[in-house]
Amino acid sequence: MHPSRLAFFAVLAVALPALAAETAISQKNQTFSMATATIHSGDTVHFHNDDTVTHNITVKSADDDTDDLGLQKPGQMVSHKFDAKGVYHVVCSIHPRMKMTVTVQ
Ligand SMILES: [Cu+2]
Incomplete structure (x- = not known):
């Protein structure tokens, strides 16, 4: 095999796992930019704090497994990778009225 072709397949092998998608969700005026989001298992959601x-x-x-993503100051971004299929409730523990649902297919 020609070396350049080998290099192409090497790049492809590295790039394939990156097919998992990424979704960006904003938090502004103490509201999530989406009330619901549907993603696939293995996808990552980036939550941006565009608030003050x-x-x-x-x-x-x-089944009540809880993952606390920690304090997030204005301008900061936190990410969460959703591996298991199911429905997740995303809330802000400081502002309980901020809530959204993520469905992982
Ligand atoms: Cu909040």
Whole structure:
């Protein structure tokens, strides 16, 4: 095989796992930019704090597994990778009225 062709397949092998998608969700005026989001298992969601106040996202699965993403100052971004299929409730523990649902297919 020609060396340049080998290099092409090497690049392809590295790029393939990156097919998992990424979704960006904003938090502004103490509201998530989407009330619902549907993604695929293995996808990552980036939560941007485009607000003037600190947020603290908590991701809760249907069987009550809770993942606290920690304090998030204005301008900061936190990410969460959703590996298991199911419905997740995303809330801000500082502002409980901020909530959205992520469905992982
Ligand atoms: Cu908040």
